[in-house]
Amino acid sequence: MSNQTAKLPPSARLTKWLVCGPPLVFLLLLFVAPSAIMVVASLRFPGEFGGLAPVAAAPGVLQGLTLETYRFFFGDFLYAEIFVKSFLVALAATLICLVMAYPLALLIARSPKKSRDLMILLVILPFASNFLIRVYAWMILLGPQGALSQLVNSALGAFGIGPVHLLFSPFAVLVAMVYVHLPFMVLPLYTNLEKHDPSLLDAAQDLGANRWQRFWHVTFPLSLPGIYAGATLVFIPVLGMFAIPDILGGTGDMLIGNLIKDQFLGTRDWPFGATLSILLTGAVLLCVLVAARLGGAGMRHA
């Protein structure tokens, strides 16, 4: 690698820096630097009225760096539980998105070219209205006066089961999570499926594969890179999401996103908030790494 760089003529090297420079600066300034600040913040003491305590205060209590917040996190089962719960919610939302998006993406990819653009437009149309407004809309849809609640409760009432609250429940959170992130699953899947060579399906059929075998042995394995991409695009935002649980989850339903937000805005314990953020970032990076590995393995020969 370094050998290759050394052999490049100076003009090519300059071009390379010009092309790579802006994104590099962007990442350094907006990802690496803030992450470093967060790492340092997580090791400091909380300030008296929020914020951080000065690193070099008067001699005595609360100064220098400490691993106290990490000890606190790993010392209490509660936080691990919220982490696990958040991961499970993210996993569930990702799987539901996948199951819902796959047939849709397949349908769009196999439609005549003319109608595909319109269908894709319809998939991304919800982005035209504000994210928070769409989430608030679910309050109305799922609210006790909403048609859906009425229908569900009258049906349950027939079996003598008491009325349930759809709103302010893990159910409402999951519904909105899936709703908001569905396009992020549809688009990469469609992009992948649309590129499949239709002659492969003809060949599979010619070689004796029935409809199900054609899907399972040809379409599905070839779509794995799309699945990994979509899963990453859904899983990560859902994991950090705090607005949806805040609005639709009610008081009891806390995910990591809410916990972190509370540390900064509620409890005003910045070092602990920073610790949670760093741990979350680490966990997400791990997930991306795994997804990239899996996706890379699938993409190598496709």
Added chain:
Amino acid sequence: MALLEIRNVTRRFGGFVAVDNISLGIEAGEIFTLLGPSGCGKTTILRMIAGFDLPDEGQILLDGEDLADTPPEKRPVRTVFQNYALFPHMTVAQNIAFPLRMSRCPDAEIRQRTRDTLQQVRLGDRAGRYPNELSGGQQQRVALGRALINRPRLLLLDEPLAALDAKLREEMQIELINLQREVGITFVFVTHAQNEALALSHRIAVLNSGRVMQVDDPPRLYGFPGNRFVAGFIGHINILDAQVLETAHGHTRLGIAGLGEIIVPPVAGAAPGGKGAFAIRPELVRIGVHGDVTELKNHFPCEVRNLLYCGDVTTYRVQLANGALIEALLPNSAPGRAELFKVGDAVNVGWRHDAGVFLHE
């Protein structure tokens, strides 16, 4: 009874008739070729045999049974696609084993037969490779192995040599012939390249605009084209407008405008006054200055206009007194002897009386 019988099959796409009332019989164990220019309907016929398309009218019978209600995956017919359509996410061995896995063969049998097939298509050392790591010829062999492993009754090959370079194509032709002889499976080959068709086939059906122009073995097809289209499509040929002057026992006299009279063997169905064309292959035309040409029944004085030296042969284009151009192909059978004649030479052109054919209008 023919292995595959195509009976009065018609296929239309909107107003376009791709296949127009075609009937063909393909015998067990032969290499049968559908030859024609693009758009002649050959690929549509192939797709209908494979089951990807259905005839609007007529029947396709395999061993006497109508295939209309049998979906492609149930037909004992396999296709080698033009782009091979190898599964990119599977290794060579997995590609070849695919049909057996689909039919839920026992694992041990799959392993054994995959190994045998890999040997047969000489890919034993490539079993673990992926298609994109193979050369064009190797990919072709994977497609062949994959199609043959389940021993189909019929193998369809859609322009299988089109993606290969010229040198490899010749090698692959010999390989295909050997493979077919070895496995004894009927091959139906679709191509627009007449030289491939002549080299590979036992019989050829020449198609044009959805109709069968002629079905024959390669030498007869080349030597006795039945009409202008076949004559012009296969190989090089001189075609001159002609009229029947006299039909006698043992020969027919033709009149060629401006050239004069020539003698050809008796022509079936020819009557004096009948119009048509006289066709003769360049390699059957002789050129000379001495008696060897003038002894022939058909000979005319002419002048050499152009010559194309091709190494093994030289093509001479000679012009007759009335302006007609005739091509003659002479082998350069002695080393270094390239130009027997020079441009501008006055020579005689002639041919044996049975060298050309009369084509009815």
